[in-house]
Amino acid sequence: MKTYLDCIPCFISQALEAARMSSDNEEVQKKVLLEVMKHLQTVSFDSPPPETSREVHHIIRQITDTEDPYRKVKYQANRTAEKLYPTLKKMVIDANDPLLMAIKLAIVGNVIDFGTTNRFNINDMIKIALKHEHISDEAYRDFVETLDNAKTILYIADNCGEIYFDKLLLEELSARNKEITYVVRANPIINDVTIEDAKTVGIDKIAEVIAGDAGSDRSAPGILLRYASSVFLEKLETYDMVISKGQGNYESLSDVKRKIFFLLVIKCPLVARDVKEDVGKLVLKVKK
Amino acid sequence: MKTYLDCIPCFISQALEAARMSSDNEEVQKKVLLEVMKHLQTVSFDSPPPETSREVHHIIRQITDTEDPYRKVKYQANRTAEKLYPTLKKMVIDANDPLLMAIKLAIVGNVIDFGTTNRFNINDMIKIALKHEHISDEAYRDFVETLDNAKTILYIADNCGEIYFDKLLLEELSARNKEITYVVRANPIINDVTIEDAKTVGIDKIAEVIAGDAGSDRSAPGILLRYASSVFLEKLETYDMVISKGQGNYESLSDVKRKIFFLLVIKCPLVARDVKEDVGKLVLKVKK
Numbered sequence: 001m002k003t004y005l006d007c008i009p010c011f012i013s014q015a016l017e018a019a020r021m022s023s024d025n026e027e028v029q030k031k032v033l034l035e036v037m038k039h040l041q042t043v044s045f046d047s048p049p050p051e052t053s054r055e056v057h058h059i060i061r062q063i064t065d066t067e068d069p070y071r072k073v074k075y076q077a078n079r080t081a082e083k084l085y086p087t088l089k090k091m092v093i094d095a096n097d098p099l100l101m102a103i104k105l106a107i108v109g110n111v112i113d114f115g116t117t118n119r120f121n122i123n124d125m126i127k128i129a130l131k132h133e134h135i136s137d138e139a140y141r142d143f144v145e146t147l148d149n150a151k152t153i154l155y156i157a158d159n160c161g162e163i164y165f166d167k168l169l170l171e172e173l174s175a176r177n178k179e180i181t182y183v184v185r186a187n188p189i190i191n192d193v194t195i196e197d198a199k200t201v202g203i204d205k206i207a208e209v210i211a212g213d214a215g216s217d218r219s220a221p222g223i224l225l226r227y228a229s230s231v232f233l234e235k236l237e238t239y240d241m242v243i244s245k246g247q248g249n250y251e252s253l254s255d256v257k258r259k260i261f262f263l264l265v266i267k268c269p270l271v272a273r274d275v276k277e278d279v280g281k282l283v284l285k286v287k288k
Numbered sequence: 289m290k291t292y293l294d295c296i297p298c299f300i301s302q303a304l305e306a307a308r309m310s311s312d313n314e315e316v317q318k319k320v321l322l323e324v325m326k327h328l329q330t331v332s333f334d335s336p337p338p339e340t341s342r343e344v345h346h347i348i349r350q351i352t353d354t355e356d357p358y359r360k361v362k363y364q365a366n367r368t369a370e371k372l373y374p375t376l377k378k379m380v381i382d383a384n385d386p387l388l389m390a391i392k393l394a395i396v397g398n399v400i401d402f403g404t405t406n407r408f409n410i411n412d413m414i415k416i417a418l419k420h421e422h423i424s425d426e427a428y429r430d431f432v433e434t435l436d437n438a439k440t441i442l443y444i445a446d447n448c449g450e451i452y453f454d455k456l457l458l459e460e461l462s463a464r465n466k467e468i469t470y471v472v473r474a475n476p477i478i479n480d481v482t483i484e485d486a487k488t489v490g491i492d493k494i495a496e497v498i499a500g501d502a503g504s505d506r507s508a509p510g511i512l513l514r515y516a517s518s519v520f521l522e523k524l525e526t527y528d529m530v531i532s533k534g535q536g537n538y539e540s541l542s543d544v545k546r547k548i549f550f551l552l553v554i555k556c557p558l559v560a561r562d563v564k565e566d567v568g569k570l571v572l573k574v575k576k
Contacts, residue, residue: 005304005314008321009297016293026293030333033296037325045318 001251003045003052004270011056022064032063048252050222057189058217068188077112077161085164092168102169104129107282109165110246110265134282142286143261150240156183157193158246163201170206180207181235186215222248247271259288289539291333291340292558299344310352320351336540338510345477346505356476365400365449373452380456390457392417395570397453398534398553422570430574431549438528444471445481446534451489458494468495469523474503510536535559547576
């Protein structure tokens with residue numbers, strides 16, 4: 001997905017949010033805004049938004065001298081989701097179709113996100129997930145069929161907190177004796193999952209955990225092929241099934257020439273237009 | 289009210305909106321955004337937001353070569369409100385307290401606004417106005433008492449569409465034999481009322497209509513004392529009662545040393561903090 005003019009005010013709002021998480025000094029926050037606006041004069045609108053977001057967050061880290069502005073909110077998101085996990089696990093076990101419930105909850109988990117300006121209430125979203133059918137029968141049938149025929153699964157992670165919701169689905173996949181690789185960011189970027197998070201949550205017991213990007217400022221809130229790790233690129237080509245979480249990965253991978261199952265909550269009107277769904281919708285989108 | 293860092297993404301969103309109203313050419317829209325971001329590097333955060341907004345819209349008009357980007361939406365807002373007017377007039381006539389109803393509706397009219405990113409539904413707001421009491425007894429008593437003792441009233445207008453809601457209140461004031469001056473912008477700025485609008489609506493039959501600013505790019509979406517017309521400044525000092533509509537005028541006049549009755553819908557979290565009310569609230573705020 002390309003970058004739209006509408007992304008510009010959004011990048012700036014996000015920069016202000018990150019600056020405030022990094023420093024209480026209003027002069028520092030102001031400097032971040034001014035530098036980001038200066039940088040935005042030069043960006044390419046042909047790149048996907050996570051490319052510019054990567055650059056914006058590089059500026060923020062430099063000016064605020066903070067390696068990981070979102071450390072605290074990531075910790076809190078993980079703790080909140082950890083407490084929810086036993087309830088969610090019971091929901092999956094008790095469901096008529098545990099796989100479908102695990103998919104729905106994995107999408108619901110994508111509500112937990114500090115990288116977009118629209119916020120959603122997680123408990124409300126769980127209720128919505130239980131009440132209505134958001135996943136088309138066709139997309140779900142395709143998911144099940146692809147899964148049945150797959151030995152290897154590449155699962156591209158998105159956010160902290162959400163990782164506990166991923167765990168539910170990973171456990172369902174693992175119970176079907178699949179070889180799973182869970183793809184995270186090499187370095188902290190916004191609230192995205194890193195290897196440290198995956199280990200804390202115990203994902204490394206269910207799946208192989210790899211960094212999708214090649215590290216040192218190549219981490220973006222969506223996997224950019226030009227900065228991808230070689231191990232990721234190899235698995236993206238050879239693995240039987242690819243599952244991708246969240247908007248950022250959708251933005252950066254939606255034009256890739258291979259079948260991908262995108263699980264996401266639509267948080268912005270531009271992604272909504274691209275996916276052909278409404279903002280706020282829980283989506284399983286198959287792109288071939 | 290000073291300008292906050294949060295105003296920056298809002299200025300940019302507004303610039304994009306105005307650019308799109310002026311030109312379908314994405315390159316022109318992009319140029320507007322880049323120039324606005326360049327200009328925002330230099331603005332003073334000690335000025336009220338309408339000061340920067342004035343500069344931003346000057347850039348937009350220059351780049352898009354459009355004198356009045358909001359002409360069409362202003363026309364539509366006026367037409368919509370004109371159709372509502374007979375119903376609203378009946379609401380005032382039938383009310384137990386017609387003055388209170390006219391004040392409430394004058395505030396409701398402030399919902400019609402293209403200068404802020406939050407949008408509200410006008411019919412919903414009318415329902416809200418009828419259902420609940422939003423105006424504190426104390427503020428209303430103060431309004432009535434000041435009105436009873438006033439011979440001259442300065443009424444500072446805000447937006448198109450809203451002007452028909454102003455008319456209801458102006459008629460109530462006029463019925464009490466007050467000498468009223470209705471203050472508009474000298475030149476088009478966003479969707480604000482100009483002399484042309486006031487005449488079309490027939491406000492000049494009820495009140496003297498003057499421009500609050502000295503014209504030629506001094507018009508801002510809130511009266512700035514440094515650009516005010518001498519006739520406005522004289523009346524601001526000598527008139528018995530001052531009524532000000534909308535957020536923009538609140539932002540630019542809230543620190544002026546005289547008693548002003550501000551009638552507005554709270555549309556942004558920073559104004560909300562300043563007024564000590566929530567976003568979405570209909571407010572009669574007295575500042576002394």
